[in-house]
Amino acid sequence: xxxxxxxxxxxxxxxxxxxxxxxxxxxxxxxxxxxxxxxxxxxxxxxxxxxxxxxxxxxxxxxxxxxxxxxxxxxxxxxxxxxxxxxxxxxxxxxxxxxxxxxxxxxxxxxxxxxxxxxxxxxxxxxxxxxxxxxxxxxxxxxxxxxxxxxxxxxxxxxxxxxxxxxxxxxxxxxxxxxxxxxxxxxxxxxxxxxxxxxxxxxxxxxxxxxxxxxxxxxxxxxxxxxxxxxxxxxxxxxxxxxxxxxxxxxxxxxxxxxxxxxxxxxxxxxxxxxxxxxxxxxxxxxxxxxxxxxxxxxxxxxxxxxxxxxxxxxxxxxxxxxxxxxxxxxxxxxxxxxxxxxxxxxxxxxxxxxxxxxxxxxxxxxxxxxxxxxxxxxxxxxxxxxxxxxxxxxxxxxxxxxxxxxxxxxxxxxxxxxxxxxxxxxxxxxxxxxxxxxxxxxxxxxxxxxxxxxxxxxxxxxxxxxxxxxxxxxxxxxxxxxxxxxxxxxxxxxxxxxxxxxxxxxxxxxxxxxxxxxxxxxxxxxxxxxxxxxxxxxxxxxxxxxxxxxxxxxxxxxxxxxxxxxxxxxxxxxxxxxxxxxxxxxxxxxxxxxxxxxxxxxxxxxxxxxxxxxxxxxxxxxxxxxxxxxxxxxxxxxxxxxxxxxxxxxxxxxxxxxxxxxxxxxxxxxxxxxxxxxxxxxxxxxxxxxxxxxxxxxxxx
Amino acid sequence: xxxxxxxxxxxxxxxxxxxxxxxxxxxxxxxxxxxxxxxxxxxxxxxxxxxxxxxxxxxxxxxxxxxxxxxxxxxxxxxxxxxxxxxxxxxxxxxxxxxxxxxxxxxxxxxxxxxxxxxxxxxxxxxxxxxxxxxxxxxxxxxxxxxxxxxxxxx
Ligand code: FES
Ligand code: FES
Numbered sequence: 001x002x003x004x005x006x007x008x009x010x011x012x013x014x015x016x017x018x019x020x021x022x023x024x025x026x027x028x029x030x031x032x033x034x035x036x037x038x039x040x041x042x043x044x045x046x047x048x049x050x051x052x053x054x055x056x057x058x059x060x061x062x063x064x065x066x067x068x069x070x071x072x073x074x075x076x077x078x079x080x081x082x083x084x085x086x087x088x089x090x091x092x093x094x095x096x097x098x099x100x101x102x103x104x105x106x107x108x109x110x111x112x113x114x115x116x117x118x119x120x121x122x123x124x125x126x127x128x129x130x131x132x133x134x135x136x137x138x139x140x141x142x143x144x145x146x147x148x149x150x151x152x153x154x155x156x157x158x159x160x161x162x163x164x165x166x167x168x169x170x171x172x173x174x175x176x177x178x179x180x181x182x183x184x185x186x187x188x189x190x191x192x193x194x195x196x197x198x199x200x201x202x203x204x205x206x207x208x209x210x211x212x213x214x215x216x217x218x219x220x221x222x223x224x225x226x227x228x229x230x231x232x233x234x235x236x237x238x239x240x241x242x243x244x245x246x247x248x249x250x251x252x253x254x255x256x257x258x259x260x261x262x263x264x265x266x267x268x269x270x271x272x273x274x275x276x277x278x279x280x281x282x283x284x285x286x287x288x289x290x291x292x293x294x295x296x297x298x299x300x301x302x303x304x305x306x307x308x309x310x311x312x313x314x315x316x317x318x319x320x321x322x323x324x325x326x327x328x329x330x331x332x333x334x335x336x337x338x339x340x341x342x343x344x345x346x347x348x349x350x351x352x353x354x355x356x357x358x359x360x361x362x363x364x365x366x367x368x369x370x371x372x373x374x375x376x377x378x379x380x381x382x383x384x385x386x387x388x389x390x391x392x393x394x395x396x397x398x399x400x401x402x403x404x405x406x407x408x409x410x411x412x413x414x415x416x417x418x419x420x421x422x423x424x425x426x427x428x429x430x431x432x433x434x435x436x437x438x439x440x441x442x443x444x445x446x447x448x449x450x451x452x453x454x455x456x457x458x459x460x461x462x463x464x465x466x467x468x469x470x471x472x473x474x475x476x477x478x479x480x481x482x483x484x485x486x487x488x489x490x491x492x493x494x495x496x497x498x499x500x501x502x503x504x505x506x507x508x509x510x511x512x513x514x515x516x517x518x519x520x521x522x523x524x525x526x527x528x529x530x531x532x533x534x535x536x537x538x539x540x541x542x543x544x545x546x547x548x549x550x551x552x553x554x555x556x557x558x559x560x561x562x563x564x565x566x567x568x569x570x571x572x573x574x575x576x577x578x579x580x581x582x583x584x585x586x587x588x589x590x591x592x593x594x595x596x597x598x599x600x601x602x603x604x605x606x607x608x609x610x611x612x613x614x615x616x617x618x619x620x621x622x623x624x625x626x627x628x629x630x631x632x633x634x635x636x637x638x639x640x641x642x643x644x645x646x647x648x649x650x651x652x653x654x655x656x657x658x659x660x661x662x663x664x665x666x667x668x669x670x671x672x673x674x675x676x677x678x679x680x681x682x683x684x685x686x687x688x689x690x691x692x693x694x695x696x697x698x699x700x701x702x
Numbered sequence: 703x704x705x706x707x708x709x710x711x712x713x714x715x716x717x718x719x720x721x722x723x724x725x726x727x728x729x730x731x732x733x734x735x736x737x738x739x740x741x742x743x744x745x746x747x748x749x750x751x752x753x754x755x756x757x758x759x760x761x762x763x764x765x766x767x768x769x770x771x772x773x774x775x776x777x778x779x780x781x782x783x784x785x786x787x788x789x790x791x792x793x794x795x796x797x798x799x800x801x802x803x804x805x806x807x808x809x810x811x812x813x814x815x816x817x818x819x820x821x822x823x824x825x826x827x828x829x830x831x832x833x834x835x836x837x838x839x840x841x842x843x844x845x846x847x848x849x850x851x852x853x854x855x856x857x
Binding site for chain 2: 039040041042163165166168169170172173174175176177178179181182184233234235303304305306307352353354355356357384386387599603604606607608609610611614632633634638639640641642644646647
C-alpha cells in the first residue's frame with residue numbers, strides 16, 4: 001500500500017474499486033451506489049449532495065441506487081449516526097478521483113487545454129469553447145482509488161450545506177409504490193408465519209391439513225416450532241394462518257421478569273460487569289454532602305408504522321432476498337450461516353421500509369421469507385408481519401436501571417461521581433456473538449439458539465454504557481456497567497442505545513445536585529463544563545427556551561454530547577403537569593459539526609425529540625410472566641398529534657468541524673429536560689420512566 | 703361467497719370479484735394495484751390506510767367490501783389532478799413534512815377531508831383532524847404547518 005493509500009477514508013480502503021461506487025450512463029446520468037441505506041433519515045439525499053459537488057454535476061443528474069450485496073460497496077451497518085461521517089468521506093474521495101480521471105481524459109484524448117479546463121453540470125470545457133459531456137469520455141472506472149485526487153475544499157462546495165429537498169419524497173407523497181411492502185415481483189406469492197403465543201413456547205402439535213386445503217393455499221411449512229403458509233394472495237395467506245392457529249397446540253412456560261420491578265430484575269440477574277471509566281482522585285476530605293439516586297427505563301418498542309416485511313426467491317441452492325435491513329451484508333452472512341449455504345449464493349437487496357430506529361424485525365422477516373420460499377422454488381414469496389407480531393416479536397430496546405452517587409464540596413460542586421448501570425444487552429443484530437441472530441432460526445427443528453444480547457464494542461460507542469461518561473469536569477469518576485447475561489425478552493439496538501437512560505440519569509441527577517446546592521441548574525452545569533462547544537449549546541438552548549422566564553408549569557434543561565464524541569445537544573423543555581404531563585415546547589440547540597443538509601438535521605432532531613417525548617411520557621412494553629401483552633396501538637400507545645410539543649431547533653454552525661450524525665443526539669437530553677421540567681412544576685422527582693400520571697401519583701405517595 | 707362488487711375509485715367505476723368481507727384495503731392494493739394506501743395495523747388504530755369514502759376519512763383495513771359497495775372512494779393517488787399535485791401534497795413537499803413517509807398517505811387523506819369541509823382551519827382544527835393518524839418519525843409539527851399553509855395558499 002502506498003503512503004497516499006493509507007490515509008484514504010476507511011470505506012475507500014475497504015472498497016477501493018471506483019466502479020463499485022460510480023458509473024456513468026450513456027445519457028450522462030451518474031449512478032451512485034453506497035453501502036448505507038435510506039431509513040427515512042434522508043441519508044441518500046445528503047450523500048447525493050456530496051457526490052454532485054465533487055463531480056460538478058446537478059443533483060438531477062444523480063441516481064442513488066439502493067444498496068445491494070451484488071453491486072456497490074460494503075459499508076457495514078447504517079446505524080450509530082455515523083453514515084454522514086463515514087460514507088460521506090468515502091464517497092467524496094471516490095467522486096473526486098472519478099472527476100479527475102474524466103478531466104484527464106478530456107485533456108489527453110480530446111485535447112482540451114489543461115490550464116483552462118473546467119466542469120459544469122457534467123460537461124467538461126476549456127477556454128477555447130470546446131465542450132464534452134462525461135458520458136462521451138471513455139474512462140474505465142474499473143480501477144482502484146489511489147489517493148491521486150483529493151476532495152474539494154469546503155469553499156468549492158455548492159450543494160453541501162444547503163437544504164435541498166429529499167429525493168425520495170415526491171414518490172412517497174404521491175402514493176407511488178416505494179416501500180418493500182409494495183413490492184410485487186413476477187409470479188410473487190404471499191407468506192405468513194404463525195408465531196408462538198409467548199417467547200418460550202414450543203410447538204406440541206399442529207394439524208396442517210385444514211390450512212393446506214383452503215382455496216388459495218400453495219404450501220404449509222412446518223420446521224420444529226416454525227409454522228407458516230404460502231398462498232396466492234395476502235387474504236388467502238391470512239385465512240390459512242388463521243386455520244393453522246386453530247389447530248396448533250403449544251407448550252408454554254413462564255419466563256418473563258416482573259414488569260413492575262425491572263430494576264430489581266436487572267440488579268439481581270447474573271451479569272458481565274465492567275469498568276467504563278475510573279479516573280481522577282477527588283479531595284474526599286472536602287466532601288460535605290453525599291447524594292444518591294436511582295433511575296430506570298422500561299423495555300421500549302420500535303413501533304415502526306409498518307410491520308416488518310421480507311421477500312425471497314430460491315433458485316436451486318441460490319437465494320435472492322429483498323429486505324429493509326440496516327445491514328445487508330450481515331443479513332447475507334446470517335442467512336448463509338443458518339442454512340449452511342455458501343455466502344456467494346445469497347444476494348440481499350435493500351428496499352425501503354417505514355422508518356427504522358434501530359434493530360427491528362427487518363432481518364427476521366427476511367429470514368421468514370427465505371424459509372417459506374424454499375417450499376416454492378422459483379417463486380418469490382412476500383412476507384409481511386402483523387401489527388401484533390411487530391410489537392411482540394421484533395427485538396425491543398432493553399430495560400435499564402442506573403444508580404448515581406456524588407460527593408459535593410461546600411460550594412456544591414461535585415468532587416466524586418459514581419454511576420452504575422444495569423441493562424440487558426443492546427446488540428443482537430445478525431452476526432452478534434457469532435450467531436445468525438435471526439428469530440426463526442431459534443424455532444427450527446434443529447434450532448440455532450440465540451445467545452443473550454451483547455453490546456457494541458466501546459469503539460462503536462458501547463451499548464449499556466453508551467453516554468455514561470459525563471462531559472463534566474468532575475475530579476473523580478467511577479463508572480461501571482453490568483450487562484445482564486440473559487434475555488428473557490429479546491433486546492437489541494434502539495435509537496441512542498444506553499444513552500437514553502444514562503443521559504436521563506446524569507442530567508436528572510445534575511438537577512437534583514443543583515437544587516441541593518441552591519444553584520440554578522444551568523449555571524451549575526456551566527460551572528462544571530470546560531468544553532466550549534458544550535457551553536455554547538447549553539447557552540443557545542437556554543436562550544431559545546427562555547430559561548429563567550416565568551412559566552405556567554415548569555422548565556427543565558438536559559444536555560449531552562452523543563457517545564462522548566458525536567453531536568452536542570441541549571434541550572429546554574416546558575411542561576404543564578395538571579392531570580397529566582403535557583410537554584408544551586422543546587427548545588433545542590445542536591452542534592453536529594459541518595452540516596451537509598441543515599433542514600435534514602433539523603428534521604432528524606425534531607423527530608428524535610418527538611419520539612423521545614413519546615418514550616418519556618407514555619411508552620412501556622407490557623407483559624405478564626409469560627406473554628408480551630402490548631400487541632396493538634391501544635396497549636402500546638405513542639404520542640399523538642394532539643400531544644406533540646412545539647419543537648424549535650437551532651443549529652450551531654461549525655463549518656470547520658467534521659460532520660457527525662444527529663439522528664440520535666436528542667434522545668437523552670429530551671428525556672432529561674422533560675423530567676427536570678416536571679420536577680420544577682411539581683416539586684417532585686419521578687425517576688422511573690415513563691412519567692405517567694400513575695407514576696407521579698405513586699411518587700407523591702412516597 | 704365471492705361475488706362482483708362495484709365501486710368508484712378516484713372517479714373511475716370498477717368491478718371486482720371478492721368475498722363480501724374482503725377488506726377495501728386488500729382490493730385497492732391487490733386487485734386495483736393502488737399501493738399508495740398503506741397497511742399499518744389492520745384494526746383501525748393508525749390511519750395509514752385511510753381513504754375517503756363519501757368524503758369522509760375511513761380506515762380501509764377494516765372496511766369490508768359489502769360496506770364500500772357502490773360508494774365513491776378516493777385514495778391518495780386520486781388527490782392530484784392529472785400532473786398537478788394537490789395543494790396539500792405540494793405543501794408537504796415544501797415543508798419537507800415527512801421522514802420515512804409511510805404515514806403520509808393517510809395523513810393527506812385526513813387533511814384533504816378537513817379542507818373540503820373547512821377550507822381555512824386554524825392549527826387547532828388541523829391537529830384535531832389528524833388525531834387518528836399516527837406518525838412514528840415525529841414529523842407532526844411540519845405536517846400541521848404544511849396543512850395550515852396549504853389552506854392559506856388557497857385563500
Ligand atoms: S392500517 Fe388501517 S388504521 Fe392502521
Ligand atoms: S414520516 Fe415516518 S411514520 Fe410518519
